Amino acid sequence: MSLSIDHVTKRFGQFNAVSDLTIQVPKGEMFGMLGANGAGKTTTFRMMLGLLEPSEGKITWDQKKIDYSRTSIIGYLPEERGLYPKLTVREQLLYLGRLKGMKKAEIISSMKDWLEKFKVPEYETKKIEELSKGNQQKIQFIAAVLHRPELIILDEPFSGLDPLNVDLLKKAVNELKNEGATIVFSSHRMEHVEELCEHLCIMHKGSPVVHGKLKEIKQDFGKKNVVIRADYSLDFLKDQPGVTKYESNPNGARIQVEGMEIAKTLFALITEKGFVERFEVEEPSLHDIFVEKVGTTYE
Numbered sequence: 001m002s003l004s005i006d007h008v009t010k011r012f013g014q015f016n017a018v019s020d021l022t023i024q025v026p027k028g029e030m031f032g033m034l035g036a037n038g039a040g041k042t043t044t045f046r047m048m049l050g051l052l053e054p055s056e057g058k059i060t061w062d063q064k065k066i067d068y069s070r071t072s073i074i075g076y077l078p079e080e081r082g083l084y085p086k087l088t089v090r091e092q093l094l095y096l097g098r099l100k101g102m103k104k105a106e107i108i109s110s111m112k113d114w115l116e117k118f119k120v121p122e123y124e125t126k127k128i129e130e131l132s133k134g135n136q137q138k139i140q141f142i143a144a145v146l147h148r149p150e151l152i153i154l155d156e157p158f159s160g161l162d163p164l165n166v167d168l169l170k171k172a173v174n175e176l177k178n179e180g181a182t183i184v185f186s187s188h189r190m191e192h193v194e195e196l197c198e199h200l201c202i203m204h205k206g207s208p209v210v211h212g213k214l215k216e217i218k219q220d221f222g223k224k225n226v227v228i229r230a231d232y233s234l235d236f237l238k239d240q241p242g243v244t245k246y247e248s249n250p251n252g253a254r255i256q257v258e259g260m261e262i263a264k265t266l267f268a269l270i271t272e273k274g275f276v277e278r279f280e281v282e283e284p285s286l287h288d289i290f291v292e293k294v295g296t297t298y299e
C-alpha cells in the first residue's frame, strides 16, 4: 500500500503550478515536501486529497483515488487554519470527531490523550479564541489526527510554533509513524525534513528538483563538507584541486570538496602545517544540494 503520484501536472490557465511530479510514498513512512513560497506544495496536497483535479496524471492511495469528503482514512492539517473561535476546544473536537464518524467517548478519550501529550490538559474548556496562534495550531493538529487516520497530510505543521512546541510536534508525528501511519508534510525548513524523513522531494517553481531517499540523495551527490578548526589561516587550501567551495570563519574554515580522497589530501596538507583542533568530514546538507542543482539559494 502506498501513496502514488504519477506524472501529475496542475495548470491554472497557462500557468503550471505543478509540473510532471512523480512520487511514491511507501506505507508507514514520513515524507517531506520542501519548497519555497509558491513552489507547488499546497496544490499537490489539494490534489492528493481530491480537492483539486490534476490537469494530467493521477494520484492514488492503495491504488484507489482519494475522496477526502467521504473517507476517514485521511487526516489533513490545512495551511489556512480553520477553527471556530467561539467554541471550546472540547466542543470543537467533538464536532470534528463526529464528522469523522467517531463516537463521543472515543473523541473525549483521544482528545484528553493528545492534550496531555501537548502538555495543555487545561485547554479542554477554553475557547479557541482565548488561545495563542501556536496553541490553536496544536488543537488543529489534534483535530487532524484525532481519528487515527492511516494517511496524514500536514501543510506547514511547524510554522509559527516555538522551539519547545516544534519538539512536541516532532515527537507526536514520530509516534504516529511508529504506530503505522503514513505521513506527508510540507515545510520551508530543510532541517525539519533532514531530521524526520526517509524520503523527500524539493519542489522548485512547480517541478521536483531533488527527489528520493535522503541517504541516497546525499550519497549520489558525492561532495562532502570538511570542517576544520585551527588557529592559523587555512586560505592556502582554497585553490587546491577538488575544492569546490571555501568559506573561512574566525575559527577555521568550512570547505566543500569533491569527495573523500580530496578530504584526505587536505588532511595531509594541514597536518604538515601545524596543530589541528578539529577536522571533520560531513555529509552535504540538503541546502548544499539544492543550491548546486538549482543555482540559487532556497529562501
Ligand SMILES: Nc1ncnc2c1ncn2[C@@H]1O[C@H](COP(=O)(O)OP(=O)(O)OP(=O)(O)O)[C@@H](O)[C@H]1O
Residues within 6 Å of the ligand: 012, 016, 017, 035, 036, 037, 038, 039, 040, 041, 042, 043, 044, 079
Ligand atoms: N487556484 C489557483 N489559481 C491560480 N493560481 C494558483 C491557484 N492556487 C495556487 N496557484 C498558484 O500556484 C503556485 C503554487 O502555489 P502553492 O500554494 O501550491 O505553493 P506552496 O508551495 O504551497 O507555497 P507556500 O509555501 O507559499 O504555501 C503559486 O504561484 C500560486 O499562486
